[in-house]
Every structure is written in C-alpha cells, then in structure tokens.
Amino acid sequence: MKRRTVLATALAGAVLATTALTGCGSSSGSAGGKEVTELRYQGSVGAVTLPELAADLGYLGNVKLKWIGNTISGPQDIQAATTGDTDFGGAFNGAIVKLAAAKAPIKAVIGYYGVDKDSYTGYYVLGDSPIKTARDLIGKKVGVNTLGAHHEAVIKTYLTRAGLTPDEIKQVELVVVPPVNTEQSVRQKQIDAGALGGTLRDKALAHGGIRPLFTDYQLLGNFTAGSYVFRNDFIKKNPDTVKTFVAGVAKAVEWARTTPRDQVIARFQQILTKRARNEDNTQLQFWKSYGVNGKGGVIEEKEFSTWIDWLKGAGELNGKDVKATDIYTNEFNPYATGGGAA
Known part of the structure; x- marks a missing residue:
C-alpha cells in the first residue's frame, strides 16, 4: 500500500472514530454542566511545548495538563485529538486542512509554531x-x-x-x-x-x-505554520476551558518572544528537570524562537488558504470545497481584538 494511501486511510479512520465517539456520547466534555479542567495531550522529546510553558508560568489558571506520551508527527497528533484519545493536538496547517476536508469536526484555535529568521x-x-x-x-x-x-x-x-x-x-x-x-x-x-x-x-x-x-x-518568508485544534463537541461543552487554554498559550507566545533568550532556555531546563522524563536536554541550548508570526498566535486566513490552494493544485483535496474561515477561529484569543492576556 502506498504511503499516501496509508495516510488517507488513517485520516478517514480518525473521522469515522470521531463520528462513533460523538454518537455514543463518550467524548470528553462536561458532566452536568461542569467543564473539564484537565487536558490530555502529547509532548515532544527534549522540547518544551507552548502549553507546557504556559502551565509552568501559571498562565493556565485552574486548567491542568495531563501528558500521555510523545509524538513526532503532527498528523498523528491531531488524529489523536479527533478520535478523543487526547483533548487537543497540533499540526501543520496543511494537515489540518486535509483532516477538515475529510469532514473531521475540529477547529483550529491558535497558532503554535512557524517560520522566521531564527526558527526554520x-x-x-x-x-x-x-x-x-x-x-x-x-x-x-x-x-x-x-x-x-x-x-x-x-x-x-x-x-x-x-x-x-x-x-x-x-x-x-x-x-x-x-x-x-x-x-x-x-x-x-x-x-x-x-x-x-x-x-x-x-x-x-x-x-x-x-x-x-x-x-x-x-x-x-515569515509565517505561522501550525495550529492547535480541539474537537467541536469539546469546544461546545467546555468553552471556558478552551478560552483559558488559548489565552494562556497566547500569553506564553509573547513571553517567549519578549523574554531574553538565556532566560527562556533556563526556564526550559527547569521544566525538563521537574517533569523527569529521562530526556536528552542538550538541544535546548540551541533554541531561538517558536517562530509564531501573529501576536499571541492569532491566526490569519492566509495561513490556511495558502495550503488549501496548494493542496487543490496538487489534487490532494479530490475536488472538495474547503473554506479557510470554516477551519479556524480566533474567538478565544484575547490578542485577536487588539488586547492581550490578563
């Protein structure tokens, strides 16, 4: 079986699993109106993700993170979120477009990595x-x-x-x-x-x-390349939790952008030491930037439309009509309205 067929099968499986998950009412969400305050996620070996940084800085309030393992693949990470194995996941925006084209009920809420002169x-x-x-x-x-x-x-x-x-x-x-x-x-x-x-x-x-x-x-050139996504049903049941998460990650984006590099790296070292996952921390000394282009990770339409156009041209969307504005939202990001995280 060709690799592309394997990927397409995995994406389709993720969508079918989510449909079943939603249908039987077993997806993560609030019970009796109470919102979830613990978010399951996958990390990255020897690195500190923005949600992990936000949590360590105290920017997530009463929302806690539960690490369930590591991933090296964006598509796998958002598939895990789509199927309910995790509560959020992050991937390249083009991969999110492909999953959305497969009718996965997900929404991108904040940019978390990108490309600039230091991060590429x-x-x-x-x-x-x-x-x-x-x-x-x-x-x-x-x-x-x-x-x-x-x-x-x-x-x-x-x-x-x-x-x-x-x-x-x-x-x-x-x-x-x-x-x-x-x-x-x-x-x-x-x-x-x-x-x-x-x-x-x-x-x-x-x-x-x-x-x-x-x-x-x-x-x-400069561009935000990837976003974190939540399932639509999770957002509907836990809007305050999602808002807290997005605001905290947005604030962490700006903290990393404005804090002296040596201090950011020192914080990363502390986080790796505290979490005790037996990781090689030597790569941390080379960190320069998360590369996020928009302030606070605010998503721009072109960050999805660029890849929609490319995927259409490459025949990857099989004639499916995908609109960038249907894939993402900035409604939970305080920086979207010119403000900032409190």
Whole structure:
C-alpha cells in the first residue's frame, strides 16, 4: 500500500472514530454542566511545548495538563485529538486542512509554531554532496518527519517552483525518519537529504559537515505554520476551558518572544528537570524562537488558504470545497481584538 494511501486511510479512520465517539456520547466534555479542567495531550522529546510553558508560568489558571506520551508527527497528533484519545493536538496547517476536508469536526484555535529568521526548517545534504539544485534530487531519498505535513508540502513547493514536472517530483522519494535520527541518517548516507529544524538543526550544524540545499524561510518568508485544534463537541461543552487554554498559550507566545533568550532556555531546563522524563536536554541550548508570526498566535486566513490552494493544485483535496474561515477561529484569543492576556 502506498504511503499516501496509508495516510488517507488513517485520516478517514480518525473521522469515522470521531463520528462513533460523538454518537455514543463518550467524548470528553462536561458532566452536568461542569467543564473539564484537565487536558490530555502529547509532548515532544527534549522540547518544551507552548502549553507546557504556559502551565509552568501559571498562565493556565485552574486548567491542568495531563501528558500521555510523545509524538513526532503532527498528523498523528491531531488524529489523536479527533478520535478523543487526547483533548487537543497540533499540526501543520496543511494537515489540518486535509483532516477538515475529510469532514473531521475540529477547529483550529491558535497558532503554535512557524517560520522566521531564527526558527526554520532546512533541507540538508552532506558538505561534499553532488546535490546542489532541485533537479539533483530526482531519484534521491529525502528524509521527512511524516508524510502529508509541513516537510512534504515545503519540499514539493520547492520542486514545483524549480520547474520540475509532476512525474519528476514523483521520482523524489520521501522517507519518514524520526527528527532525532535525521542528522545521523544523512551522515551515514541512508538518505540523500534530510529536513532539520529548530534545535536539532542547529545542533547538527554545530557538528559541521552538512549544508542546506534550501530552507522554508528562504522559500516562503515569515509565517505561522501550525495550529492547535480541539474537537467541536469539546469546544461546545467546555468553552471556558478552551478560552483559558488559548489565552494562556497566547500569553506564553509573547513571553517567549519578549523574554531574553538565556532566560527562556533556563526556564526550559527547569521544566525538563521537574517533569523527569529521562530526556536528552542538550538541544535546548540551541533554541531561538517558536517562530509564531501573529501576536499571541492569532491566526490569519492566509495561513490556511495558502495550503488549501496548494493542496487543490496538487489534487490532494479530490475536488472538495474547503473554506479557510470554516477551519479556524480566533474567538478565544484575547490578542485577536487588539488586547492581550490578563
């Protein structure tokens, strides 16, 4: 079975599971009008997510987070939220578009990661690699963290802009590699190029011997790339909890943006130490930015419409009509009206 078919099957399964979940009334929600105040979520190894930072800073009020494990895949994370295995999840906006097109009852509520001059993903090759242009990738293997998300969308945008035909683009093989293994896979020549972002990118660059073929920042400039989503039924039953969560994460976005970098990293180190998950914390020293473009993570329509247009052009939406404004809401974000989190 082709990888894309596997992804499509997983998305469809997530939607069917959510339908059953909602139908039998077993989804997370309030009992007798009382709202949920504990949110289940997935984390990231050796990193501090914005909700975790918000919780540690005391910005989530009476809302608590319950870590149930880690994920390396945005599509998997939002599928878990869609099926009710978690209460919220985050992914590349293009992946959210695809899930929404499959009629998943979800809503994006705040941006949580993006691309800027400090926070970006590069597609790296060995320093002496003969690969120097997009055309040189034909017949080669490129490592990405998952299919159907940010890394795939960016590499295919790069190839398309370079003039490769759809048939030539199909000859560039995308291989799923966990981000923590990408550097090693490139160095051992298991793949010809690999997507590296954030602290893992800077850690790999510090080791030397690799160079970027291109970066998503060079290709697309500043933009918020991913959002957190909740199920519609969860939002309906727990509007105050969602509002508290969004306001807290929004405030954490601005705290990380305005606080001196060394202080942010020190806070991250404290959080990793306190949670005691036996993680490698060496990548934290390379942190520079979450890359969120909008103030407080406010979502702009173009952050979804850009990927709707791209997915339509690539034939990924199968003729389905998807509107950006139906996928997200800023109603819970205090920064959306020019204010801020109290």
